[in-house]
Amino acid sequence: MRQSTIALVAAIGLLGGCSIVDIQPDQRQAAPRQDVVTPALQDVERFWAANFGTVADGARFTPVQGGKFPYTRNDPPPACGGQASDYQPNAFYCPPDDFIAWDADQLIPELQETYGDLLVGFVMAHEYGHAIQARIGPDNQPTVVLEQQADCYAGAWLADVLAGKSTAFKDVTASQLDDTVAGMLSLRDQPGTPALAEGAHGNAFDRIRALQDGVDEGVTTCAGYRARNLPVTEVPFSTPEDQASGGNLEYDRAVSALADDAQKYWQRTYPELTNGQAWADLPLQPFRAGEPPECANPDAAAEGAAFYCPDGDFAAFDSTRLGPALHQRIGDFALGMMLGDLFSRAVQTRRGQETRTEQGQLAVDCLAGAWTNDLLTRPPGSELTLSPGDLDEAVQALLAFGRNAEGTGPTAFDRIGAYREGTLKGLDACTG
Secondary structure (H helix, E strand, O other), rough: EEEOOOOOOOOOOOOOOOOOOOOOOOOOOOOOOOOOOOHHHHHHHHHHHHHHHOOOOOOOOOOOOEEEEEOOOOOOOOEEEEEOOOOOEEEEEEOOEEEEEEOOOHHHHHHHHHHHHHHHHHHHHHHHHHHHHHHHOOOOOOHHHHHHHHHHHHHHHHHHHOOOOOOOOOOOOOOHHHHHHHHOOOOOOOOOOOOOOOOOOOOOHHHHHHHHHHHHHHHHHHHHOOOOOOOOOOOOOHHHHHHHHHOOOOHHHHHHHHHHHHHHHHHHHHHHOOOOOOOOOOOEEEOOOOOOOOOOOOOEEEHEEEEEEOOOOOHHHHOOHHHHHHHHHHHHHHHHHHHHHHHHHHHHHOOOOOOOOOHHHHHHHHHHHHHHHHHHHOOOOOOEEEOOOOOHHHHHHHHHOOOOOOOOOHHHHHHHHHHHHHHHHHHOOOOO
């Protein structure tokens, strides 16, 4: 968060090329279990053979003509446009020579072992998105537009996979889908990268939004991406001091500032949802791990380490393990996501709405996004505003305590979509 001139961020991942990824050493694994790339590329070509005409005035799809090349440190990729390529843990499409190449030494093995086969398929579908751009445009667009359009095209392919049409990926589970989203966090730009910077791909929040556009709306929406209509949320750090410090508010200050801000937000907006009924301040009770305050029927988040108590009308969270872990491992707007969830549960319960059904949980996430929208759209100089990386931290927090391992309820993918709606469109998106 940025309180006065102080910012927050926690960085994961690298930028450069098209899909450079930084995996922590303890996550590095051995060679891939199987060749996923070849069947994935074949499946992406199957998808475009069926869908290319939709965005190309009925034209017939032509697969890449220059070849598909795995490379290693000892066997580098072919020259692109006459320029030799140095080894990088990357995957890329070469427009002048119409080929796709990928690092089979590090990138693909690490993605496959850490996040699963489906993320490898997504990376190949993204690179094929650039091949589609080479065939139909658009021209003269910022890099961030082209990269997110490729994410969107990959999302349209993913929708085809989820619909059971894929020849390479069958019976995709909620866990596999959430792992793919988690992998996208490792492919984001460094927080603070300006959207118009050369090579910018976008923050994780924007890239996942583009992926979900493709899943939900298909290739026609993706083909319409332009700088004028693409909602880009990434902003640079405002001062060298912010960038040097990483901008994290200290833990106690972050909890206090965020809780106070959420309280004030619902004081202003709750009457809009209740025909003028005033908001009664929500008591917030931190507790030691394993010693929660008594509550007969807690409405739990984060596997019970945070909950809203309908009977006592208070919110509580583990302030010795959960809170510090979110702050240290993700960043202080992970705390904002936790608090936003608790306040939204109180909003829904007080107005007689469900929170424990699938649709109820998605409404909670949307309402948390509506508060985020308020933080995002405030003028510079406001007491508390978002900083670079905050939205990515919210996504990470949702992945941390929003996964659907049992196959019941919404997936983290769906929850991020609901949160995105509130964040980009505000309170109205959650009440329609």
